[in-house]
Amino acid sequence: MTVLILTSEEDVTADMVVNELHATGTPVLRLDPADLPGKAVLSADYAHGDFDGHLSVNGHVLSMGGLRSIWVRRPGEPAAHAPEPSPWLTAETRQALYGMLHSAAARWMNHPRNADQARLKPWQLRLGHLSGFAVPPTVFTTAPRLARAFVEQHKEVVVKSASGPPPGEPPLALPTTLIGPDADFSAVAAGPALLQRYVPKQADIRLTCVGTRLFAARKTAEPDQIDGRYGDTGHPWEPVPVPDRIGKSVHEYVTLAGLAYAAFDFAEDEDGIWWFLECNQGGQFGFVELETGQPIAAAVADWLALQRRPDRRGPEGRH
Amino acid sequence: MRPFTLNYAFPRGAAQAVTPYHFDPARQLNMLPDGRPAVSDPDLLLAAGTTTSTAGSATHFDD
Numbered sequence: 001m002t003v004l005i006l007t008s009e010e011d012v013t014a015d016m017v018v019n020e021l022h023a024t025g026t027p028v029l030r031l032d033p034a035d036l037p038g039k040a041v042l043s044a045d046y047a048h049g050d051f052d053g054h055l056s057v058n059g060h061v062l063s064m065g066g067l068r069s070i071w072v073r074r075p076g077e078p079a080a081h082a083p084e085p086s087p088w089l090t091a092e093t094r095q096a097l098y099g100m101l102h103s104a105a106a107r108w109m110n111h112p113r114n115a116d117q118a119r120l121k122p123w124q125l126r127l128g129h130l131s132g133f134a135v136p137p138t139v140f141t142t143a144p145r146l147a148r149a150f151v152e153q154h155k156e157v158v159v160k161s162a163s164g165p166p167p168g169e170p171p172l173a174l175p176t177t178l179i180g181p182d183a184d185f186s187a188v189a190a191g192p193a194l195l196q197r198y199v200p201k202q203a204d205i206r207l208t209c210v211g212t213r214l215f216a217a218r219k220t221a222e223p224d225q226i227d228g229r230y231g232d233t234g235h236p237w238e239p240v241p242v243p244d245r246i247g248k249s250v251h252e253y254v255t256l257a258g259l260a261y262a263a264f265d266f267a268e269d270e271d272g273i274w275w276f277l278e279c280n281q282g283g284q285f286g287f288v289e290l291e292t293g294q295p296i297a298a299a300v301a302d303w304l305a306l307q308r309r310p311d312r313r314g315p316e317g318r319h
Numbered sequence: 320m321r322p323f324t325l326n327y328a329f330p331r332g333a334a335q336a337v338t339p340y341h342f343d344p345a346r347q348l349n350m351l352p353d354g355r356p357a358v359s360d361p362d363l364l365l366a367a368g369t370t371t372s373t374a375g376s377a378t379h380f381d382d
Contacts, residue, residue: 009342013370015349015358022348030347058344147323161324171331174324191322229371286370290361 001068002027003304004055004106006075008034013286013297014073020301029062031055034076036093038083044100053100064104069304071109073282107260109303110281114258118281121162121194125276131253132245133276136267138196144185147193151181156198158226175227199275204228205266207242208285209250209259210299216242217288218268228265237291246274253279260303338367 003021007014009032021028031040035057044053044064053064078093079085098112110118117123128135139150140162151157158176165174178198207216220235221228242250246266254262263283266274285296340349340357349357357364364370 010338010349010369012338012340012349012357012364012367015356018347019356019358022346028347058347060347159324159327165328165331166325172328173331174328177327179327185323187320187323187326190320191324193323284370286364290365290370 001307002029002062002066003068004028004062004070004101005030005073006033006070007073008032008076011074013284014071016286016289016297017071017073017300017304020298021305024301024305026068026301026305027066029055029057029060031057032076032081033078033093033097034080036078036097038081042096042100044096044103046103051103053103055100064100067101067104067106068307069107069109070101071300071304072112072115107304107306109260109300110262111258111260115281118257118259118262118279121278124279127253127256128276128279130256132249133253134273135276136197136199138194140192140194142189142192144188147185147188147195150195151179151183151185154197155181156200157195158198160194160196162192162194173230175230178226198226199267199269199277201267201275202270203268205240205264205268205274206237206283206288207246207250207264207266208283208288208294208296209254209262209264210296211260211303212251213299214242214247214250215285215288215292215294215296215299216240216246217292217294237288239292239294243274257281261300338369339363 003026005014005018005028007030014030018028018030036042040055040057042053042055045051051064055062077090078097079089082089122140125135125138137154139146141147141150157179159179160176161174165172179195201221203221204219205216206219207214216239217237218240219228219237220233222233225233250264254260257279259281261281263280263285265277265280267277268274288294289296340351342348343350346356351357351360351363
């Protein structure tokens with residue numbers, strides 16, 4: 001039974017998991033949907049009430065009947081590397097590939113349907129509430145008056161993007177940024193603004209959840225540092241224990257979201273409270289493992305290699 | 320009108336450096352020029368910055 005990893009060739013975080021699978025003798029096929037059609041070949045048969053399919057790339061072959069699990073890690077857009085790429089070719093290739101994979105009885109990390117919903121930042125905040133996390137007051141709005149009122153109420157407020165920086169050249173950075181009460185809020189009418197009460201933090205927390213296993217890491221913040229992803233504080237990521245209350249909320253969250261993998265970001269305030277900021281269903285773990293030594297790649301490999309049939313009655317990928 | 324959030328964007332700087340490894344299709348791993356898997360050199364991976372939470376942001380926002 002083979003593990004399928006959907007990711008780009010240059011993804012060295014995926015390498016960490018492939019290496020673990022190799023070490024345990026677990027068959028693995030690594031495929032970038034961008035290489036289909038072309039370098040990768042697909043064929044699926046739906047006939048006589050039965051189904052079978054095959055994928056091959058770089059001399060490796062996978063039968064859908066032998067598919068154990070699927071890790072959706074960093075897949076490219078289907079057909080992106082085709083000689084004549086087009087939105088139509090991408091749509092056709094997506095239909096062929098993901099239609100075939102959904103037809104197989106495999107476990108997903110994470111199931112695309114659950115992943116799509118889990119990416120929605122407003123829903124993350126709602127789920128954070130329902131799971132018992134402390135969540136900073138937040139507003140999404142296209143109303144300048146409401147944005148101004150939110151800032152007047154909470155004084156120190158940050159603005160952040162829900163979907164990341166805009167694509168294109170030159171590449172842009174869009175870190176979480178503290179805004180002042182004197183900001184011109186008229187431009188809020190031109191696009192939804194995500195405003196959140198600033199949490200004065202003494203550390204950033206990255207908690208990685210793999211199935212039921214939790215790995216928390218802490219990085220001391222500088223007093224004036226807003227976004228932990230930007231700027232070098234000189235402080236390393238260090239492993240820390242997961243408080244019982246946080247662990248319970250994490251399990252509640254991933255159960256409600258149907259996620260087998262999730263990376264949570266928290267801000268630890270001066271009283272030691274972990275404030276929920278977001279949950280990245282495909283969040284990076286490579287930098288955490290390399291700095292802390294926490295065996296996250298091995299945990300991912302263990303989950304993918306587990307011999308268990310999906311529960312056909314509920315959403316696939318749940319655990 | 321420029322959306323409010325984009326008022327806080329800025330150029331990310333120089334293009335990314337060339338990574339010191341290449342993909343080996345047979346092993347399905349990235350390899351260093353000396354034949355070792357890239358994952359065998361954690362210091363090099365940290366220095367390359369390709370496993371960080373902003374490394375994939377150009378194509379994947381949920382890092």
